[in-house]
Amino acid sequence: MLERGDFVDIRLQQEARHNKPAGVYWLQAASVATADALGVPDAERTIGLYRLPSFLGMLAAVLATYWAGLAIMDRRGALAGAAGFAATLIAAVEARLATTDAALLATATLAFGALIRIYLATLARRAPPLGVTLLFWVAVGAGVLIKGPIVPLIAGFAIAALCLADRSLALLKRLNAALGLAIVAAMAAPWLIMIGLKSGGGFFVDSLGKDLLLKAAGPQESHGAPPGAFFVAAWGTFWPLAPYFAVAAPGLWAARREPWAKVILAWAVPAWIMFELVPTKLPHYVMPLYPALALAVGWTAADGRMAIGRRWAKALILLVPFGPLALTIGFSWLIWRLDGGANLPFLIAGALAFALAAAAVPPFWRGRALVSLVAAFAASAVMTAAVFGLAARDLDALFPMKRLADTLPALGCAEPLAAVAGFREPSLILLTRTDLILTDGAGAARFLKQGGCRAAFVERRQQAAFDSALTTEGVTPRRVAEVSGVAINGAKHVSYVVYGVAP
Incomplete structure (x- = not known):
């Protein structure tokens, strides 16, 4: 885009890249152009500048998770949920990739936080603040420009679930759908019209026909997996929160008629089922649902609703120290296999992360879920630094x-x-x-x-x-x-x- 000065068409050299909208490419182009204007040498070839929108998108998603949580829980629960999501393995990885997913996550989480407030206003029979309603639709529109229908689908499923649960269409009225759809159209339509004309309709054939519909119809790009694959993958990608969420799930379900639980379930469950049913699967597809699950962990931990006393819960929490152990062994083997040696600083950092994760177990057994979470978050921070700061230098291969x-x-x-x-x-x-x-x-x-x-x-x-x-x-x-x-x-x-x- 920067080289050709064409911010409508998306190309890799002369090859059209029409599987995704232009939103994230605009963000990356802005990052590089700004750095170049500030005198950063060789900005066009500096990969970190293309990754910067992902880092900022992940940061925005974490802050939006906290903001969303404040609408339905106290500060402790919201902070635990936001910090917990920030500590997950998938957040650490996606923040460092020059892809659409972290930016998409930011828009989805902002839409989630706004939807919570609109729903609570609906229950209170009052109009939500206009700014919140506008934020919801602007977030949906930005999501369309980044990755097409994903955010509208997730939000649409959540709205439908809430309306069905309440047996009322009042939420639709409070959303001011006519104004909202006009906002989304005003944001997305100009580029969609221009790319449609410029590509002779090729963008819609490639993005909707070849990318979206083919992925829905069958496995693409060797990424097929059966239903349930995301559930299995979440034990790794959602570490260290996955065991805590399993323990939080009974409390979340028991509170399913309470507004906080209802809106979390409405955001996460229908969309998760949709993703499980789609044959093409990659771990990051369900990432826009993780902030809601993280807030469920934060709320049940802060409110004492975790099923901590169950025997299965006490056994399940042992998976927290298993994460650093598996990562340390796995990366040590990879370093030995590719580099022929051992990385002692990484081994020491991995051992420290394991010790911190192990320290999360006793407080949990004693019923102190928040203390346990803090230890798990510390373990994640050390493990992230170990992998990306120490192991990566021996993985040039x-x-x-x-x-x-x-x-x-x-x-x-x-x-x-x-x-x-x-x-x-x-x-x-x-x-x-x-x-x-x-x-x-x-x-x-x-x-x-x-x-x-x-x-x-x-x-x-x-x-x-x-x-x-x-x-x-x-x-x-x-x-x-x-x-x-x-x-x-x-x-x-x-x-x-x-x-x-x-x-």
Whole structure:
């Protein structure tokens, strides 16, 4: 977008990317443009700037969780719920990815908090503040611009569930749907019309037909899983809150006729069922529902409604220290497997996280749920720092595209042209140059023959074709480096030889 100055069409080089709306790309473009204006060197190739909207989106989602909680519980419960969501594994991961999901989560959680207040006003037979109603619809509109129908679907299911539970349509009246739909249309329609005209309708074919409907009809991109997969995955992605929510669930269900429980169940349950029934599954699909579940944990812990005294609850809480143990063992094995050594600082930090998580068990057994949660949150903070701050430095093999880009200065000439033969990830385009040539082995040889300052990344499966073409073309490039690793996108081993020519 920044390079072409086109903020309507979404492209990767010349390839149309029409599976998602433009919202998150605008946020990323704004992040990079702002950094460039402030003098940040090489801002366009700084991956952290593209991840910044996700970090800010996750921060906004955590604050919105607290704000949502304040409408239905005291400050202790709201703070415990918001801090608990911030401590989850999925929050730590998604805040560090340059994807749509954290920004979408922020809009969904704001809509959730606004819906709570509108619902409570409906029960009190009074009009909700106009600002809250406007916030709800603006959040829905922003969600549409980020990821299409996801936020409207979740909110729509919640509204329908609340109306059915109360046997009343009063909530629909308080939502001022006519005004709200006009706001959503005013936000989304201009871009939708422009992209529809510019793509000749291709955006709607790709995003609705090929992306959304195909995912609903059957598993796509090797991400199929049966119903119940999200429930199983939540024990990892929602750690450390998953065991606490299991213990909170009986209290939540017992209070299902109380407004606080009713609105949490309405937001989480229908949408969760929808996601479970869709054949295509990825762990982050249900993330917009997690803040509601986190608030259920906070409320039951603060109000003494957790089923702490049950034997099964006391056994289940042992899963809290299992999280750091599994992560420490798993990442230590991965470091040994990829790097051939051990990361002692990471092991020490992992042991500390395990000790803190284990310290969450005795207070829970003594009925002090909030104290237990604080220890679990501390364990999560240490474990997050250990993984992203210590383990990551020994996992370069998981980022072969970055290592390929890092070989370019070895050519000894400025701004080399580049081509890649074989498997590549989109990040290689960002890390090298946007005119990166995507070709095969023979094409890479012809590319080098053109002379000047050039580099070719040749994957091992293209090596034979590349060598044959070198002989035919009469080219003798310099062998610059060898790079091997594991491509996270597809979890496959890749190996490259980097060749270069210079004036």
